[in-house]
Amino acid sequence: MITEGSAASVPAAASPDRTDGRSLAERIVGSSAGDRVYVAVITGFAICVPLLLVLIFWEVAVAGWPAFREFGFGFLTSSNWDPVQHQFGAAPAIFGTIVTSLIALVIATPLALGVAVFLSDYAPAWLRQPVGFLVDLLAAIPSVVYGLWGIFVLIPVMRSSVMPFLRDTLHLGATPFFRGPAYGPSMLAAGVILAVMVLPYISAVSREVLLAVPRSQREAALALGATRWEMIQKAVLPFARSGIVGGVILGLGRALGETMAVTMLIGNRHDISASLFAPGYTMASLIANEFSEASDDLHLSALMAVGLTLLVLTLVVNGIARWLVWRVARRAGGLP
Amino acid sequence: MTSVSPPGRPTLRQLAVAERTVSTITRRRMVSAFMAMVIALTAIITTLPLLFILWHLAREGASSLSVDFFTQMPKPVGEGNAGMANAIVGTLILLGTACLIGLPIGIGAGLYLADFKRTRLATIVRFLADVLNGMPSIVLGIFAWEFLVKPLGHFSAWAGGVALAAMMIPMITRTTEEMVRLVPTSLREAALALGYSRARTALAVVLRTAMAGIVTGVLVAVARIAGETAPLLFTAFGNTFWSLDLTQPIAALPLQIFAYAISPYDEWHRLAWAGALVLISVVFIISILARFATRSSRSGGHGD
Numbered sequence: 001m002i003t004e005g006s007a008a009s010v011p012a013a014a015s016p017d018r019t020d021g022r023s024l025a026e027r028i029v030g031s032s033a034g035d036r037v038y039v040a041v042i043t044g045f046a047i048c049v050p051l052l053l054v055l056i057f058w059e060v061a062v063a064g065w066p067a068f069r070e071f072g073f074g075f076l077t078s079s080n081w082d083p084v085q086h087q088f089g090a091a092p093a094i095f096g097t098i099v100t101s102l103i104a105l106v107i108a109t110p111l112a113l114g115v116a117v118f119l120s121d122y123a124p125a126w127l128r129q130p131v132g133f134l135v136d137l138l139a140a141i142p143s144v145v146y147g148l149w150g151i152f153v154l155i156p157v158m159r160s161s162v163m164p165f166l167r168d169t170l171h172l173g174a175t176p177f178f179r180g181p182a183y184g185p186s187m188l189a190a191g192v193i194l195a196v197m198v199l200p201y202i203s204a205v206s207r208e209v210l211l212a213v214p215r216s217q218r219e220a221a222l223a224l225g226a227t228r229w230e231m232i233q234k235a236v237l238p239f240a241r242s243g244i245v246g247g248v249i250l251g252l253g254r255a256l257g258e259t260m261a262v263t264m265l266i267g268n269r270h271d272i273s274a275s276l277f278a279p280g281y282t283m284a285s286l287i288a289n290e291f292s293e294a295s296d297d298l299h300l301s302a303l304m305a306v307g308l309t310l311l312v313l314t315l316v317v318n319g320i321a322r323w324l325v326w327r328v329a330r331r332a333g334g335l336p
Numbered sequence: 337m338t339s340v341s342p343p344g345r346p347t348l349r350q351l352a353v354a355e356r357t358v359s360t361i362t363r364r365r366m367v368s369a370f371m372a373m374v375i376a377l378t379a380i381i382t383t384l385p386l387l388f389i390l391w392h393l394a395r396e397g398a399s400s401l402s403v404d405f406f407t408q409m410p411k412p413v414g415e416g417n418a419g420m421a422n423a424i425v426g427t428l429i430l431l432g433t434a435c436l437i438g439l440p441i442g443i444g445a446g447l448y449l450a451d452f453k454r455t456r457l458a459t460i461v462r463f464l465a466d467v468l469n470g471m472p473s474i475v476l477g478i479f480a481w482e483f484l485v486k487p488l489g490h491f492s493a494w495a496g497g498v499a500l501a502a503m504m505i506p507m508i509t510r511t512t513e514e515m516v517r518l519v520p521t522s523l524r525e526a527a528l529a530l531g532y533s534r535a536r537t538a539l540a541v542v543l544r545t546a547m548a549g550i551v552t553g554v555l556v557a558v559a560r561i562a563g564e565t566a567p568l569l570f571t572a573f574g575n576t577f578w579s580l581d582l583t584q585p586i587a588a589l590p591l592q593i594f595a596y597a598i599s600p601y602d603e604w605h606r607l608a609w610a611g612a613l614v615l616i617s618v619v620f621i622i623s624i625l626a627r628f629a630t631r632s633s634r635s636g637g638h639g640d
Contacts, residue, residue, distance in 0.1 A: 034537075046445040047461075049464055114375045122376065144563065144565045173443055259474040
């Protein structure tokens, strides 16, 4: 905080970088009791934010600690989850989380990027707002509604057409990834619904990054005789690349922690299977499913430990994403 | 290629080069047109799921929606005219509780960030608000369980409100900061020059000017947490009876939809669709209100 006395003697014009009004307030206004209370109150509220975060970490870490102490590193690598025998290994849930998120990214990234390019460079002005609005609405649909739609619309379609089509018509059944009976609830179904859910996030970040690409960059490419696609491909996308990657990773962060829709579609089974047709578990759906029926303290602690793992994983992923987006913003701002 | 006729006869080599150039240009133009089609196609494909979801919701939901849905309590399968009156009220109570906890903290922290931009605390708060924003909602649920449900020994509306508030705070903090920063410095200086104290300037002038934007931010946040289920699973827990008691488990629309969707009964499935239609209508109405609030505040802001 800036102390009032020291600033009072400096004329306002002497420090042109402090034009935010803040320093001026310091110079003009003496500190009354009311002001001190005001500053104390808003500082207190501001401190609440870090406090809340520390509290969340602390509570989840303390609660999950007994499981980590009991099973050590094996908690993350063992695939034996048996509440009756008091054996807990989170590997299937970690595996399922990563697989479903990757399916989501593989499907959502090209589509989201396409929409972002459409909105930044192709769409006529009258289409921009409505299409952008529709894509944003995708983010407004609650997870549980996606789950409901998934159970009653997506799963029957997957079971009757999409899965047999992939397995038999495209002969992908020959690979280990599309093998086995098409039950419906599966990692594939969960991945598809996740793709729809993360798409608006990826496209929103990509759109912003693409709009941040300087106009001169586009004009230069066109002036050199590039077609519109060549301009996008050679002048716009490379410039925006790390920001787009940041958007994709931000989408990954969303996908990793998504709970309800996945819980309703993934089939909930502790199993590591190469086939995407097989049911599985994600960390979030494991917690959602078993938490209220946890049989004993160790089971509860194991679920908390899964929560802690998920928390750390999403924080790392989001950190990387923000760093990448920030890098593009800085570069775009630094150019003339 | 014959349209360009240089003086004298072109050599064979010149002709070959010209032909190649023209064919490359044609090819490049075709690729460009093709990609334009692909990109337009991705936009169409992306909006399809939304239209499908809305269509199914309208069809399935509207046919199951009746006055009973809003006035009746959940009932066992087969009794007929069941509703979700308690879940609708429960959701409103949970949102109110979340706002009660989240708004002062969020707006206060936002005012601090806008007022003390470059202090170390501001940098930390800004960063951690982003961290909090990216946190999986289920983790907030188990946190609130560990923090409030376990020590008190029972599920409660308070615990649900705290979990939702934790989602709300970072969103409110960042929008408040942004909106307060948009307030012209001259306005603040004018108030100070008139002898307003700092607190009065902030609350009566700055906050009031930024209010439309902050209201928008709050509406967006409320729309987002209104449909949240995961943080409520182990906190508000759900309740099939009428309850307004904040210290007791309380029903919520998303929880009820979830419970009915995974049940084996057709009748409950229909109620789930009706609930989803109501939930999404509420969320969309709040979102659209937020858009209008932004628009009017923007057009009003230019006049100043």
